[in-house]
Amino acid sequence: MGLTGAYLMQVRILGCSGTIAKGCRTTSFLLGQHILVDAGTGVGELTLEEMQRVDHVFLTHSHLDHIAALPLLLDAVGARRTRPLQVHALPATLAALRAHVFNDVIWPDFTRIPTPQAPFVQLLPLGVGDVFVAAGTLLEVLPARHSVPAVGYAARGSKGWWVYSGDTEGQEPAFWRRVNALHGEQGGVAALCIETAFSNAEAELARKSRHLSPAALARELAALAPGADFPIYITHAKPRESRLIMREVQALEHGTLRLIDLQTVDALRV
Numbered sequence: 001m002g003l004t005g006a007y008l009m010q011v012r013i014l015g016c017s018g019t020i021a022k023g024c025r026t027t028s029f030l031l032g033q034h035i036l037v038d039a040g041t042g043v044g045e046l047t048l049e050e051m052q053r054v055d056h057v058f059l060t061h062s063h064l065d066h067i068a069a070l071p072l073l074l075d076a077v078g079a080r081r082t083r084p085l086q087v088h089a090l091p092a093t094l095a096a097l098r099a100h101v102f103n104d105v106i107w108p109d110f111t112r113i114p115t116p117q118a119p120f121v122q123l124l125p126l127g128v129g130d131v132f133v134a135a136g137t138l139l140e141v142l143p144a145r146h147s148v149p150a151v152g153y154a155a156r157g158s159k160g161w162w163v164y165s166g167d168t169e170g171q172e173p174a175f176w177r178r179v180n181a182l183h184g185e186q187g188g189v190a191a192l193c194i195e196t197a198f199s200n201a202e203a204e205l206a207r208k209s210r211h212l213s214p215a216a217l218a219r220e221l222a223a224l225a226p227g228a229d230f231p232i233y234i235t236h237a238k239p240r241e242s243r244l245i246m247r248e249v250q251a252l253e254h255g256t257l258r259l260i261d262l263q264t265v266d267a268l269r270v
């Protein structure tokens with residue numbers, strides 16, 4: 001186990017699409033070899049061996065596009081693992097998983113299978129502001145506002161912080177205060193991944209579903225402190241309009257502001 005932030009951390013982009021289509025997988029990031037942030041259909045990019053090495057899953061919220069592969073991941077490798085997979089999320093997110101997924105109707109209750117003493121999965125509550133060291137990686141839980149209880153995450157690599165907004169609309173100023181504070185630390189923010197799920201033509205739908213459109217993204221980015229010079233990666237675009245969304249997003253570029261389509265990236269190294 002290494003010192004937190006001492007090593008270059010690879011963030012593999014397993015999925016960063018708003019929904020599925022050939023070549024499009026929903027949200028999941030692999031940090032190093034042992035941590036997943038969200039468990040959307042992108043998890044299907046991993047081999048059995050890679051899935052088996054995942055010890056921690058940090059979820060942003062309960063929506064299907066962020067949890068769809070979690071029950072299947074447990075089915076695929078639960079019996080091959082020697083200890084429970086640790087799933088970290090807000091209490092409301094865990095309650096949703098218990099009630100609607102691991103309920104012995106949609107999927108077996110793997111929190112009690114094969115035995116309550118040694119189950120395939122443990123559901124562990126977290127809260128905004130919590131700091132973890134998981135598999136040698138330092139992570140912090142960031143505030144987020146969405147249509148269900150939600151969080152974002154920051155994870156520390158040797159270059160700086162990788163920050164992920166999760167799904168969001170009308171971010172709490174607290175999110176940007178924390179991003180600006182992290183960027184003030186040594187190394188600062190190395191990369192920010194933020195969603196833009198809808199185009200400007202669908203801004204109303206975006207607002208109702210508590211997602212960002214490019215115009216709303218511009219209002220969010222206004223909260224960045226001057227001197228924020230790190231690359232910003234756009235995630236969660238709906239495949240049918242991802243090109244349009246990126247055209248509208250990239251029209252916002254000015255000065256040092258760089259806005260990059262996360263779908264063009266296999267992995268970030270921070």
Ligand SMILES: [Zn+2]
Pocket residue numbers: 061063146167
């Ligand atoms: Zn969502």
Ligand SMILES: [Zn+2]
Pocket residue numbers: 027063065066167236
């Ligand atoms: Zn989503």
